[in-house]
Amino acid sequence: MNALKLFDLTILEKCKLYLKENPNLLKGKAERKMARVIGIVSGKGGVGKSTVAVNLALALKEFKKNVTLVDCNLSTPHLSYYLGTSDYTGTINDVLRDKIDVHSALYNYNGIKYLPASAKFEDLIGIELAKFKKHLSKLEKNADFVILDAAPGLGKEALFVMDACKEILFVTSPHVPMISDVVRCKEVLRQFGEKKMSILTNMVTYGTQELKKNVIEELTGLPVLGEVPHDSNVMQSMIMKYPLLEYKPNSLASINFMRIASLLTEKDYEIPMKVKWHKLMMGVRNFLMPNEIKMSDNAEDVKREFLSNF
Numbered sequence: 167m168n169a170l171k172l173f174d175l176t177i178l179e180k181c182k183l184y185l186k187e188n189p190n191l192l193k194g195k196a197e198r199k200m201a202r203v204i205g206i207v208s209g210k211g212g213v214g215k216s217t218v219a220v221n222l223a224l225a226l227k228e229f230k231k232n233v234t235l236v237d238c239n240l241s242t243p244h245l246s247y248y249l250g251t252s253d254y255t256g257t258i259n260d261v262l263r264d265k266i267d268v269h270s271a272l273y274n275y276n277g278i279k280y281l282p283a284s285a286k287f288e289d290l291i292g293i294e295l296a297k298f299k300k301h302l303s304k305l306e307k308n309a310d311f312v313i314l315d316a317a318p319g320l321g322k323e324a325l326f327v328m329d330a331c332k333e334i335l336f337v338t339s340p341h342v343p344m345i346s347d348v349v350r351c352k353e354v355l356r357q358f359g360e361k362k363m364s365i366l367t368n369m370v371t372y373g374t375q376e377l378k379k380n381v382i383e384e385l386t387g388l389p390v391l392g393e394v395p396h397d398s399n400v401m402q403s404m405i406m407k408y409p410l411l412e413y414k415p416n417s418l419a420s421i422n423f424m425r426i427a428s429l430l431t432e433k434d435y436e437i438p439m440k441v442k443w444h445k446l447m448m449g450v451r452n453f454l455m456p457n458e459i460k461m462s463d464n465a466e467d468v469k470r471e472f473l474s475n476f
Contacts, residue, residue: 201234201306202430204313205331208338209347211318214368215337216244217400217410219315221420222335224411225427227277231310234272234279238298238327239317240290243283249275250407254282259289261301268301276412279309295326302330311430320354328355333362335391340367340376342461342472348386364391366426371396372448374460377468384465392426394419395444418444 206222208215216239223235237245237258246252256271258281272279284290305312314331317323328334334355338344348365355361365382370393379390397419403410411420421441428435462468 201309201312202333203302203306203331204311204333204335204430205316205327206313207316207324207328207334207336207351208318209320209336209344209351213318213337213339213344214394214400215318216248216315217404218335218337218366218368218394218423219313220245220248220409221411221423222427223278223311223313224276224409225423226311226313226431228411228424229427229431229433231431232279232308233277234281234305234309234312235275236281236302236305236312236314237283238314238323240283240293240323241317243285245280245315246282246285247407248404249280249409251275251280251282257282257284257289259284259293262293262295262297264294264297268304272305281305295322298326299330320351325354328361329358331361334364336363336365336388337368338365339369340378340382340393342377342468345377345382345385346472348388352386352388364389366391367393369396370394372445372452374452374457377461378463381461381463381465381468385469391429392422394422394426 206215206219223233226233237243254273256266260266261268261271271281314327316327336348338348365388367390383390395418397417399414399417400410400419403413406413411423414420418441421438425435425437
């Protein structure tokens, strides 16, 4: 074997070793891990869906993830208010009317990308919801997570989000009417094929009038990803037009948003003792001052009494 061949063989062996140590090097862009597209959905308004969307997006950013937040509640958009932003010119409405490219309508908000919706009634005219998936695919290429804040209920605006996303996070309070809405939405979602679905219970007081986690899971057939306790700081942050996670990062609700983000990213997160103490003290309160209303701990009893139509 001449010197040139020996040299080539040495280079080849080095290349093989390098590729062995870096198995993802030759994977093309087509094989790149695509973004997790999560639709934040609720059966009705008033359960904190937009609060969850905003703060979950910011919590994911804290775990070094590239996050894009999209306001898909076109008829009654709220995300701009929650973020305290108004200095935008392009919106998702313009994108859906082919006026601008989706990337031109993205804005930066403290490390996350944000696609606003227009608050002007006239901007609802001429929107083609069917084009959303095409534009969404562009957003997926440069993000780890795309968070879609859907309209509440089961109208067209909510359904196009349910169709487009890969995962659904139902936001609900732990009460029977809201849980029945989750059951109804889940039935509708069967029309859109397989979706990964889970529940986030919001405004939890740990009172006896609330359904417990295991009961909710049995009634809906879905896992409860996490819970966010009732926290007066949430309302204060909304009035201040400042996301809770930035307004009061050490509040009970903020800590729980971080915990939920850690579960989604599979990252370690140490829950501060104040959260554990709060839950313990709520349990003591319920024991010493029980509510007149006590929901059953048995899912079958709840279903028979309150959800007989499902």
